[in-house]
Amino acid sequence: xxxxxxEDETSLAEFVSRALSAEGYTVRIADDGPTGERxxxxxxxxxxxxxxxxxxxxxxxxxxxxRQEKPSLPVIMLSARGxxxxxxxxxxxxxxxxVTKPFSFDELLARVRAQLRDPGQxxxxxxxxxxxxxxxxxxxxxxxxxxxxxxxxEFDLLTYLMRHPGQxxxxxxxxxxxxxxxxxxxxxVVESYISSLRRKLSVTGAPAPIATVRHAGYRLVADx
Numbered sequence: 001x002x003x004x005x006x007e008d009e010t011s012l013a014e015f016v017s018r019a020l021s022a023e024g025y026t027v028r029i030a031d032d033g034p035t036g037e038r039x040x041x042x043x044x045x046x047x048x049x050x051x052x053x054x055x056x057x058x059x060x061x062x063x064x065x066x067r068q069e070k071p072s073l074p075v076i077m078l079s080a081r082g083x084x085x086x087x088x089x090x091x092x093x094x095x096x097x098x099v100t101k102p103f104s105f106d107e108l109l110a111r112v113r114a115q116l117r118d119p120g121q122x123x124x125x126x127x128x129x130x131x132x133x134x135x136x137x138x139x140x141x142x143x144x145x146x147x148x149x150x151x152x153x154e155f156d157l158l159t160y161l162m163r164h165p166g167q168x169x170x171x172x173x174x175x176x177x178x179x180x181x182x183x184x185x186x187x188x189v190v191e192s193y194i195s196s197l198r199r200k201l202s203v204t205g206a207p208a209p210i211a212t213v214r215h216a217g218y219r220l221v222a223d224x
Contacts (some may be wrong), residue, residue, distance in 0.1 A: 002028065005028070006039075006051055007054075008051060010031065013029045017104050020109075032056040032057070033059065036054065036059075037065050037066070045073070046073075048066065049076050050078065058163060064093055065173050067093065076095065077090045081155070097112060104179065129162045132162065132209075134155075153179075157193050161210065161218070163219060168218070168221065170217040197210060
């Protein structure tokens with residue numbers, strides 16, 4: 001599957017390209033609106049990741065042309081403009097999804113998979129590990145039937161852990177996946193959010209199944 005990344009911030013485009021390539025996708029990059037539009041309309045791409053603020057032509061303008069020529073081509077907008085009006089504008093123009101920068105790659109990948117999923121395949125929107133149930137669409141979390149309220153970042157962190165049950169994940173891996181490209185590493189931020197997750201996921205007689213692996217990172221204990 002070929003994905004077109006239309007993004008003028010070179011380091012971000014290369015980061016997303018490398019990460020998507022590691023997941024098995026073929027990636028092309030365009031760094032301005034006119035080039036992105038040309039490739040989206042002429043190349044054999046299965047999905048477009050489209051920045052809003054682009055030189056030469058805005059992402060919204062490119063989106064309009066894509067919808068005229070290829071109405072079924074999935075388009076996910078990327079933007080530092082996270083206001084409700086901007087999101088509404090993008091969705092009203094035909095975007096399939098809208099991701100606000102900075103974003104975690106794990107979240108972006110989940111949204112890419114959701115757009116590319118064969119309609120005949122079962123939904124991959126629910127994760128179940130160690131008695132914890134996480135719904136990616138509704139962003140609801142339960143453990144042993146009890147609803148758990150999480151912040152946006154706590155939810156993203158738990159999602160990443162649940163996508164890699166039993167695997168030791170280093171602090172750097174977690175920062176890249178959950179806090180995203182360009183985040184300045186802070187030793188205590190991962191520790192703080194892990195601590196908060198443990199507290200919220202703990203139930204009577206059952207502590208949260210998140211183990212600290214000394215000098216290595218953290219692991220979600222799959223068997224609870």
